[in-house]
Amino acid sequence: MPYLTGGYPTPAETVALIEALVQGGAGAIEVGVPFSDPLADGPTVQRANTAALLAGATLGGILAAVAELRRRGMTVPITLMGYLNPFLAYHPAGAARPDGALGGIAALAHDGAAAGVDGLIIVDLPPEESDAVRVALAAEEMSLIYLLAPTSTEARIQAVAERAAGFVYLVSVTGVTGARTELPPDLIDFVGRVRAAIELPLAVGFGISDAAQVATVGELCEAAVVGSAVISTVEQAPPGQRVASLRHFAEVMTGRGREQDA
C-alpha cells in the first residue's frame, strides 16, 4: 500500500500519480493530507508536505482528486492520512468556518464519503480522544483507522480492538517516517501481540522502503505501507517521467515487475 502526499509535487499531478501506483499493482492507497507541522514524519515526508502546501494543496483539492479517481473507475480502497488540525478546519469552499469541538469533521465525513474516501488515519488522535470523530465518520460509512506502536500496552491494543474498523495501522518502529535499511527485530513479536487481540487486516508502515522488506512484511500481515520511498521516487524522476517512474516503482514493490521480466 503506497503513501503519497496529496498535492505533491503539484496538485495537478495527484490523479495521474495515484493512477500510476494502482496500475503498478498497489492494492490500496494512502493519500497524505499535508500539514505545516508534521511532527511524526521524517525529512522526506516533511519536504513533500512543505512542497505540496507551497504548490497550493488543500484538503478540498485532495477530495476532488479522489472523486476524479473514482469517476475514472478506480476501485481500490483509499484512505486519507494526516494530522487532526487540517481535518478539524475542513469546510467546503464558500461554507462558514466550522466551530465546536468537532470542527468540520461531520462535513468532512459527508464530503469524503461522497468523493469515495474509505477512511481516515489521524496520526495525532489516539483512542482516548477518538470516539466523537469515529462516530461522525461511521455515520457516513467511513472508518477511522487506528494506529498501534511497539510501545502500545496490551490494554491499549484492547482499546483499539474495541473501536477499530477497516484495518489497523501498525507503526513498525519507535520513530518517525522514513526509509530504514532493516526491519525492526521485534516486528514479529509486535504483530503477534496485535493478532492475538484484533481480527481486522493489519497494515505495517514506517521505515519500509524496498521490495524485500515489502515481501517480508507481506508474510506477516495484509499490507506493507511504503511512503518515503514513493516520495523519493517522485523527487528523483527525470522531468516528464514521474508517472512512468512511479508505475515502475510500484511494479517492483508488488512483485509484478519480476513476473513481467520473467
Next chain:
Amino acid sequence: MTTEAAPAGRFGEFGGQYIPETLMPACTELEQAWAEAQTDAGFQAELDELLREYVGRPTPLTDAPRLTEQLGGPRILLKREDLAHTGAHKINNAIGQVLLAKRMGKRRIIAETGAGQHGVATATACARFGLECIVYMGAEDVRRQSLNVFRMRLMGAEVRPVDSGSRTLKDAINETIRDWVTNVRDTHYVIGSVIGPHPYPMIVRDLQAVIGREARSQCLEKVGKLPNVAIACVGGGSNAIGLFHAFIDDPVRLIGVEAAGEGLEGRNAATLTLGRPGVLHGTRTYLLQDDAGQIEEAHSISAGLDYPGVGPEHAWLKVSERAEYVSVDDDEALAGFRLLSEAEGIVPALEPSHAIAYLKRLAPGLPADDVILLGLSGRGDKDIDIVREALAARGVEL
C-alpha cells in the same frame, strides 16, 4: 472556581492528549510518576532544598517606587524571577522535571528552547544531576540568542539547530517530539511551558505555581492585603500560570500580555487575541492558523513569546473570563524594557517588558491605593544585542 485538569487532562474544552500512539504510554507513565512524586515526602524535600539552596528561592518581591510614581497609579510590586539561578523562572520547571526524570530512571533529557532560557535551565539541571542533555533550538533563535547557546554548551549540553519551517520555537518543538518518538524508552522530554499533551500543562503549572504562592504571602506580609491585579507576559504562558494560579480563587484581576509583534495587522504572536481553537503539539488550544488549519508563523521581537499556540489553561481562563488577555507590540515592549531599566535599575528580559509596557496603559486609570503585582519573569542580559540593534534601527543611540 477550579481549573484543575480533569482526568483526561482537560481545562474546560481545552487540553487533552493529541499525540501519536507511540508516545501515549510515556505520557501515562509520566502522569503516574508525577502523582507518586507529589505524595513522596522525600521527593518534595529534595525539590524544596534544590529550590532554596540551588535556585535561590524564595525570590524577592521588590517595590518599584519610581516606576509607580512615573506611571501615577497603583503601587507596583515586582516578583523577581530574574533573580532566580540562570536568570529566569524557567529553572523552577526544569529542575523539577529533571528530578522527576531521574526518579523515573530516564538518563537522556531532551528539550526545546525559544529564547534559550528554558534550554539553559534544562542544561543547568542536567549538569547538576549528570544527565545527558540535548536541546533543539530554531536556527533563527540560535542566531538571535548566541549567548544562551554558548551557556548551554558550556554546561555540557548539545544544542541542535532546527532548520525546518519558521526556524523558531514551533519548529524546535516539532523536532524535539520527533526525537522523543524515536527514543521514548530512555528519554524524558522536558517541555518548557504549560503546553503539549497532558500531563505536561499540569506538571509545568504545578512546578511554576511556586511563583504565585510566594508572591501571595510576600504581598500579604508587605502590604497587608492581596494585590488588586496580577499581570504577566504570555507566550506559552508558564510564568503567567505560575503567577496566576495562587490567585485563581481570590478577587484578583488577572491580566496576560501577549506579543503583538509588528502589530495586530502585521506579523505577531497574539494567539489568544487573534487565534482560533485547534490542535497543535498534543493539545487543544487557541492557535494562529489559516483558514485551512495550517499553523501560521508567529513573530515577536522576543524569542520567548514567538509561539503560535498558548497553554490550554490560558485558553480556558480566557473563555471562562477569569483572566483578561491583551497585547503589546515590539515598539511598546522596547519602551517597557527601557522604562524599567531607567526607573528602577532593573534590566528586564524582552518577554516581561511586554507586561511592563502594558502598565503604561493600565496603571494611570487605577486608584493609587491599589496594588499591581507584576511577574518579572527574567533578566535582560540575553537581549542586550537585540535591543541595541532594534533601537539603532529606530534611530535611537544610547
